[in-house]
Amino acid sequence: MECIAKLSGLTKEYRNGRGIRNVGLELYKGDIYGLLGPNGAGKTTLLKMMTGLIAPKQGSVTLFGHNTEQSFAAAMSKVGCMIESADFYDYVTAGQYLKSVASFYPNVQKERIHEVLEIVGLTANVKEKIRHFSTGMKQKLALAAAIMPYPELVILDEPTNGLDIEGIVLFRELVTRLSKTEGITFIISSHMIHELEQLCNRVGIIYEGALIQEGNVSELLQDIPSLEQFYIGELQKAKGGPRIV
Incomplete structure (x- = not known):
C-alpha cells in the first residue's frame, strides 16, 4: 500500500497540560481513517499540525513525500481540509x-x-x-x-456537526464514493462513533494526548460487537479501570 502521510513523534504541550505527546501514524492511499477521543484529547491539535496551522515542538509531518516544515507548499499541494467550525x-x-x-x-x-x-x-x-x-x-x-x-488527501475535523440525519447519510455516501472512485484518502475526527464504524476502514483513539490504540476496524471488532464498546473499553484501560465489554 502506498503511504501518503507519515506523522512521526509529534509533540506539542500547552500551558494547561493539554496537547499531544509522541504521536505517530501513517495513512495509505484510499484510507478512510477515523480519529476518536474525548474533548480535549488532542484530535484537533493533531489535525492542525498536519495542515501547518500549528508547529510541533518535536516530530515531523510528511505528506506525499514532502516534509511540511521544509517544503510546505509541495506537501499541501494535494491536500484539502476543514478544521474546527x-x-x-x-x-x-x-x-x-x-x-x-x-x-x-x-x-x-x-x-x-x-x-x-x-x-x-x-x-x-x-x-x-x-x-x-x-x-x-x-x-x-x-x-x-x-x-x-x-485533493488526494482530505482532513476533516468534526465534519458532521450540525448536519441532520439525511445530511449525515449523504456525507457518508460522499466520502465512500470519493474514496473508491477517486482514490482520495480521508482522516476524519468525529464524536459520532456509529458513523465512523460504518464509514472507516481504520481508526485511532487519542486519550490525554497519546495515541493509545489504532488498527483496522474489522480486526479490532473481531471479538467486540461495536466500535462504541471497543472505544469505551480502551478508555477504561487507559484510565486504569476495568475494561467494559
Missing part, C-alpha cells in the same frame, strides 16, 4: 465564497464551483447569502471548499 463572510453568497477559494488554485476552473456544490447538495443555494445558511449548510459549504482543488 466553518467560518465565513456572511454577506457573500455561496458561489462568491467558492469563487474566492478557487482563486487560490491555478488548476481550478470556475466550472468546479458548480461541481462541488452539486456534490454536497447545495446547487440550489449558489446565489444565497451565507448569513441565511443553517449550521448544517455551512458545514456542507466548507466540505465543498475542501474538495475544490481535486
